[in-house]
Amino acid sequence: MLFHVTMTVRLPHDMPAAEADALKAREKALAQELxxxxxWRHLWRVAGRYANVSIFDVADNAALHDTLMKLPLFPYMDVEVQPLCRHPSSVHEDDR
Amino acid sequence: MLFHVTMTVRLPHDMPAAEADALKAREKALAQELxxxxxWRHLWRVAGRYANVSIFDVADNAALHDTLMKLPLFPYMDVEVQPLCRHPSSVHEDDR
Amino acid sequence: MLFHVTMTVRLPHDMPAAEADALKAREKALAQELxxxxxWRHLWRVAGRYANVSIFDVADNAALHDTLMKLPLFPYMDVEVQPLCRHPSSVHEDDR
Amino acid sequence: MLFHVTMTVRLPHDMPAAEADALKAREKALAQELxxxxxWRHLWRVAGRYANVSIFDVADNAALHDTLMKLPLFPYMDVEVQPLCRHPSSVHEDDR
Amino acid sequence: MLFHVTMTVRLPHDMPAAEADALKAREKALAQELxxxxxWRHLWRVAGRYANVSIFDVADNAALHDTLMKLPLFPYMDVEVQPLCRHPSSVHEDDR
Amino acid sequence: MLFHVTMTVRLPHDMPAAEADALKAREKALAQELxxxxxWRHLWRVAGRYANVSIFDVADNAALHDTLMKLPLFPYMDVEVQPLCRHPSSVHEDDR
Amino acid sequence: MLFHVTMTVRLPHDMPAAEADALKAREKALAQELxxxxxWRHLWRVAGRYANVSIFDVADNAALHDTLMKLPLFPYMDVEVQPLCRHPSSVHEDDR
Amino acid sequence: MLFHVTMTVRLPHDMPAAEADALKAREKALAQELxxxxxWRHLWRVAGRYANVSIFDVADNAALHDTLMKLPLFPYMDVEVQPLCRHPSSVHEDDR
Amino acid sequence: MLFHVTMTVRLPHDMPAAEADALKAREKALAQELxxxxxWRHLWRVAGRYANVSIFDVADNAALHDTLMKLPLFPYMDVEVQPLCRHPSSVHEDDR
Amino acid sequence: MLFHVTMTVRLPHDMPAAEADALKAREKALAQELxxxxxWRHLWRVAGRYANVSIFDVADNAALHDTLMKLPLFPYMDVEVQPLCRHPSSVHEDDR
Incomplete structure (x- = not known):
């Protein structure tokens, strides 16, 4: 099942650089694993902003939530979720 | 180049059904052609709403605009556009 | 899988009363069937507004969308959807 | 009487983990008791966000307020309340 | 139980004056009866706008809803409802 | 003259409890005096939020401003003011 | 007493020109009389919009409301009102 | 003096095509003359929307207003205006 | 040339009182000089809020910007600017 | 390809002046180089606010993002991006 997720990251200005870098490294590793x-079917950067638009392919809502909650940057994100489904005009078989 | 486009459709309530159906048929044909x-790389329905989230792969801004303006439903749409680019954590080569 | 759906209904002022009543009757019949x-697990009226808050229990996003699209009042609704999942503090087994 | 309550939690980033965990434990205990x-008739997690949607069954507004104010996480929440009542299309007897 | 209700009225511009006047007369009669x-404990006009702020004293949410739905102007109103309760600093006994 | 005032209080999380309690005590004393x-004709708590809705009866705008500025919690409040006047359907003589 | 009033005018597109002109002429006459x-102490056009910002000097809220309700364009306006009072840094005696 | 103007055009759906085309032709002629x-120093299309972002170089606010009010499409536009001035980091002499 | 400026001041809660008072004193002195x-043609307090509405009479946008940037409180303000011009119904000669 | 970028800067109040000045100096140097x-085709100051409106001329979305991310003030900015393209009424050849 597909979910459209927008993540906007706001790290505290006073977070030490080393801590921020370590956080981002862990985030990248988990993102690539997923x-x-x-x-994590698609991951795009929104040009000009510390934000991404992603498409997740998960079994259900709970799986989506568990996946997102495990992201190291989750506590510093504003997250918006939209459930997606196959568009009647779609030519792709697997965009269910 | 990738663009994230959200299209929300609001057809006038008093539009004759036949006219609406013809409009939607032309929209579907062009959408499938693209x-x-x-x-039109991805086209998903936002569950519960007469709206879609799409990813367009076009040469530039002008190409995006020309493509969207030709959609039969364009005059009845609220459209939001976000330019996308490759995320540093993306494992996909062509999500440029 | 549970979805939280808010439906706000705005019927055109110039819709003949008979047409509106017929529409509402068909809506009620389908709502009760579901x-x-x-x-349609829960259906509550928001006090003071022609709106409801509902909880749907469906297989997936597509099932939710198909269900909502079949509602006779759908063309006259603003719909907001939030995917739900089991809260770690919930004492209920089936609020998955 | 039923109330629809949305709670979005924003803990300060610099709150020590131990303090946050203790707060959440007390919150969970009270939530389960209620x-x-x-x-606290229904408690669902909004997938992807540190937020919940709940349905409270209380005697009146004052009871609702007293209940919410006692939640340990209350000072860190944005709360939205909507009074609910029985929907004319509801088939459930006790969703008054 | 007290509810704070804001009503903003938007009559269609093309409604015949006679029809509008009749509607307002019926609204006034019911408002005064309540x-x-x-x-209908308090009814104030918001200076400069076709809107009012009101305090309703009703048994419960359902009573509030039934009362508001019967207002002749209800179909032409945007209504916002906030449940109220006694403030700990209030010196009034009956502002429960 | 009547003014509708909504006050939403946001105390800093790191304010020492003693300081907050002293502030609230002074606020309560002044509120009761007024x-x-x-x-301060009416003071109601908005159920579920650290906010109140109040009706002030003052000579003019300046009197309203001076009154509100003296509230100990004023620096920690978001305040919205709406001037009220007698509604043509009001049955109360003194709701001028 | 001074009030800051923003008026944004939205005439229906299908209003006959003659009717619109007559309405505007009556509006202008009353505005100049006031x-x-x-x-009507100050009346400025907001550059680029069919809107004005005005300062009214009236006895009280009711006087403001009665004045605005008599404006021929009132039914076609979105009106926002802010009560003003003398600023402690003002050098003007009469900007009370 | 420079002004940043955003114009979003919303033509009524039921406007005859011929009337719309004539309106657009007159708009184009005046835009090119200016x-x-x-x-009218800069005129860009916002990709994906029937809107433009423009930079006007005019003597003062009144000149801006008179210019915009003369646009044939003005009655069908939402207009936002921001006054601009030379940025301290600008390398251009004439971007005053 | 006239500009409508709304200034909402938000001083940090933890700013020492002496520093805040000094800042306000410098602000008052400059405001009175202007x-x-x-x-600074008009300066009114918005009743109930730490905000003002002002009318500035300056040569052009740059003069407005330079004037506002010099205000001691500027770093702590949310500022909204609207360019004004003479209203066709104004009876005042100098409200250009 | 042209992009319309709005940048609103919010430096933390407690940032030492020297650090802020150094940051601004590096920002200015890079802005002038670009x-x-x-x-960086156009850079204008929004009068009255610590914000600018800019037009960037870049090869594609990724180039825009890389350019903006390198700005020293980027972590302290709210950025909004709109893709632009040539307006059919534009008389300029190079506003592609």
């Missing part, structure tokens, strides 16, 4: 697993 | 051409 | 089927 | 008492 | 009954 | 003087 | 009377 | 005169 | 010079 | 390179 992409290779097919869970 | 998807097969690779321009 | 409730008895367990799909 | 659910078993029937006051 | 005030004398103690249900 | 109510007994008839200036 | 200015000469000192009630 | 550009050649240097008044 | 009023006597005719630049 | 302007001379033709990347």
């Amino acid at each position: 992409q290779r697993a097919g869970t | 998807q097969r051409a690779g321009t | 409730q008895r089927a367990g799909t | 659910q078993r008492a029937g006051t | 005030q004398r009954a103690g249900t | 109510q007994r003087a008839g200036t | 200015q000469r009377a000192g009630t | 550009q050649r005169a240097g008044t | 009023q006597r010079a005719g630049t | 302007q001379r390179a033709g990347t």
Whole structure:
């Protein structure tokens, strides 16, 4: 099942650089692991903003929530979720 | 180049059904043509709303505009556009 | 899977009363059918507004969308959807 | 009487983890007590966000307020309240 | 139980004056009846706008909803409802 | 002259409890003094939020401003003011 | 007493030109009469919009409301009102 | 003096095509005349929307207003105006 | 040329009182100097809020910007600017 | 390709002046370098606010993002991006 997720990151200005870098590194590692697993199907950067638009392919709502809550940057994110489904005009078989 | 486009459709309540159906049929035909051409890379329905989230792959801003303006439903849409680019954590080569 | 759906209805002022009543009757019939089927798990009126808050229990996003699109009042609704999942503090087994 | 309550939690980033965990533990204990008492009738997690949607069954507005004010996380919440009542299309007897 | 209700009225511009006047007359009659009954405890005009702020004293949410739905102008109103309760600093006994 | 005032209080999380309690005690004392003087005509708690809705009866705008600025909690409040006047449907003589 | 009033005018597109012109002529006549009377103290056009910002000098809220309700364009306006009072840094005696 | 103006056009759906085309032709003619005169310094299309972002170079606010009010499409536009001035980091002499 | 400026002041809660008072004293001195010079034509307090509505009479946008940037409280303000011009119904000669 | 970018800067109040000045100096140097390179085509100050409106001329979305992310003030900015393209009424050849 597909979910459209927008994540806007706001790190505290006074967070030490080393701590921020470590956080981002852990975030990147988990994000890439989830992409290779097919869970995090698409991950795009919104040009000009510390934000991304992503498409998650998960079993259900709970799986989506558990996945997002595990992201190291989650506490510093504003997250918006929209459930997606196959568009009647879509030519793709697997965009269910 | 990728663009994230959200389209919310609001057809006038008093539009005759036949006219609306014809409009939607023309919209579907063009949407499918653009998807097969690779321009309209992704087209998903937002569950519960007469709206879609789409990813367009076009040469530049002008190409995006021309493509959207030709959609039969364009005059009845609220459209939001966000330019996308490759996320540093993306494992996909072509999500540029 | 549970979805939180808010529906605000705005019927055109110039819709003939008979047409509106027929529409509402068909809406009520379908709503009650869906409730008895367990799909429309909860349906509450928001006091003071022509709006309701509902909880749907469906297989996935597509099932939610198909269900909502079939509502006779759908063309006259503003719909907001939030995917729900089980809260870690919930004492209920089936609020998955 | 039923009230629809949306709670979005924003803990300060610099709150020590131990303090946050203790706060959440006390919140969970009280939430479960209220659910078993029937006051907190439904508690769902909004997928992807540190927020919940709840249905409270209380005697009146004052009871609702007193209940919410006692929640340990209350000072860190944005709360929205909507009074609910029985929907004319509801098939449930006790969703008054 | 007290509810704070804001009503903003938007009559269609093309409604015949006679129809509008009749509607307003019926609204005034019912409003005054409800005030004398103690249900509509306070009714103030918001200076500069076709809107009012009111305090309703009703048994519960359902009573509030039924009362508001019967207002002739209800279909032409945007209504916002906030449940009220006694403020700990209030010196009034009956502002429960 | 009547003014509708909504006050939403946001105390800093790191304010020492003793300081907050002292502030609230001074606020309560002044609020009760103003109510007994008839200036603060109505004070209701918005159920579920650290906010109140109040009706002030003052000579003019300047009197309203001076009154509100003296409230100990004023620096920690978001305040919205709406001037009220007698509604043509009001049955009360003194709701001028 | 001074009030800050923002008026944004939205005439229906299908209003006959003659009717609109007559309405505007009556509006202008009354506006100028009120200015000469000192009630409508300032009237400025917001550059680029069919809107004005005005300062009214009236006895009280009711006087403001009655004045605005008599404006021929009132039914076609969105009106925002802010009560003003003398600023402690003002050098003007009469900007009370 | 430079002004940043955003214009979003919303033509009524039921406007006859011929009337709309004539309106747009007159708009284009005036827009090009103003550009050649240097008044309308920049005119860009916002990709994906029937809107433009423009920079006007005019003597003062009144000149801006008179210019915009003469646009044939003005009655069908939402207009936002921001006054601009030379940025301290600008390398351009004439972006005053 | 006239500009409508709304200034909402938000001083940090933890700013020492002495520092805040000094800042306000410098602000008052400059504000009064600008009023006597005719630049700051009107300065009103918005009743109930730490905000003012002002009318500035300056040569152009740059002069407005330079004037506002010099205000000691500027870093702590949310500022909204609207360019004004003479209203066709104004009876005042100098409200250009 | 042209992009319309609005940047609103919010430096933390407690940032030492020297650090802020150094940050601004680096920002200015990079901004001027980008302007001379033709990347940052227009840079205007929004009168009355610590914000600018800019037009960037870049190869694609990724180039825009990389350019903005390198700005020293980027972490302290709210950024809004709109893709632009040539307006059909534009008389300028190079406003593609």
